[in-house]
Amino acid sequence: DIVLTQSPATLSLSPGDRATLSCRASQSVTSYLAWYQQKPGQAPRLLIYGASNRATGIPARFSGSGSGTDFTLTISSLEPEDFAVYYCQQRSNWPSMYTFGQGTKLEIK
Amino acid sequence: QITLKESGPTLVKPTQTLTLTCTFSGFSLSTSGLSVGWVRRPPGKALEWLALIFWDDDKRYSPSLKSRLTVTKDTSKNQVVLTMTNMDPVDTATYYCAHSDHRGWFDPWGQGTLVTVSS
Numbered sequence: 001d002i003v004l005t006q007s008p009a010t011l012s013l014s015p016g017d018r019a020t021l022s023c024r025a026s027q028s029v030t031s032y033l034a035w036y037q038q039k040p041g042q043a044p045r046l047l048i049y050g051a052s053n054r055a056t057g058i059p060a061r062f063s064g065s066g067s068g069t070d071f072t073l074t075i076s077s078l079e080p081e082d083f084a085v086y087y088c089q090q091r092s093n094w095p096s097m098y099t100f101g102q103g104t105k106l107e108i109k
Numbered sequence: 110q111i112t113l114k115e116s117g118p119t120l121v122k123p124t125q126t127l128t129l130t131c132t133f134s135g136f137s138l139s140t141s142g143l144s145v146g147w148v149r150r151p152p153g154k155a156l157e158w159l160a161l162i163f164w165d166d167d168k169r170y171s172p173s174l175k176s177r178l179t180v181t182k183d184t185s186k187n188q189v190v191l192t193m194t195n196m197d198p199v200d201t202a203t204y205y206c207a208h209s210d211h212r213g214w215f216d217p218w219g220q221g222t223l224v225t226v227s228s
Contacts (some may be wrong), residue, residue, distance in 0.1 A: 001172065034214045036156075043205055044148075044156065046216035055216060087156050091213025097169055098146065098158040098213060 002026050002092050004101035012109040019075040021104045023088035028068045032091045035064055035073045039084045047086075048073060083108050111135035113145075113206050113219035120225050121196050127224060131189040131206030138164055138184050142211045145189040147180065148218075149202040157202075161209065162189055198226045
């Protein structure tokens with residue numbers, strides 16, 4: 001089974017800072033990787049799919065990169081509403097299943 | 110506009126079977142390539158994928174929970190049902206259903222329903 005490892009577990013930054021979140025897969029997932037944002041009391045929201053494509057309505061300050069086993073979510077300049085938990089997720093063909101990382105909590109410094 | 114909503118009991122006793130229903134609108138689960146998945150998040154823990162059902166009734170389950178899970182669909186009612194047997198307090202979580210397709214992303218999600226397992 002493919003394991004996704006996110007780092008860091010917690011990231012403390014200030015509004016206006018640049019945030020870089022990492023997701024590493026235990027084996028190649030090619031570009032079948034997505035990023036989600038979850039705020040307290042809310043459902044997760046899709047941010048990035050296919051490793052680097054922004055979902056509908058997602059601001060341009062969010063960007064994704066990587067392929068194979070190493071992926072990055074970058075938030076270029078943090079807004080107050082960006083402080084949340086972020087998850088990466090992969091879909092593998094064989095066995096056909098889906099996995100989430102353990103999450104990165106982005107908190108206000 | 111696609112919307113999904115989960116419904117079911119908020120409290121179940123240990124060893125009981127949980128049945129959750131996902132009622133959706135804005136798409137048909139008879140459309141080629143589409144699917145509906147289930148994901149949960151225990152309090153203070155990470156998201157965990159549980160199961161997924163495709164338009165052609167193909168089903169996928171988390172290997173760690175496969176023996177306890179069953180997912181079915183009623184296309185005429187626009188509903189997907191998840192059952193989980195032998196519930197335990199560690200299964201206490203917010204359970205979400207979400208729209209997906211052949212690419213494997215979950216978007217959008219239902220609002221979630223908190224299920225507590227306690228005697």
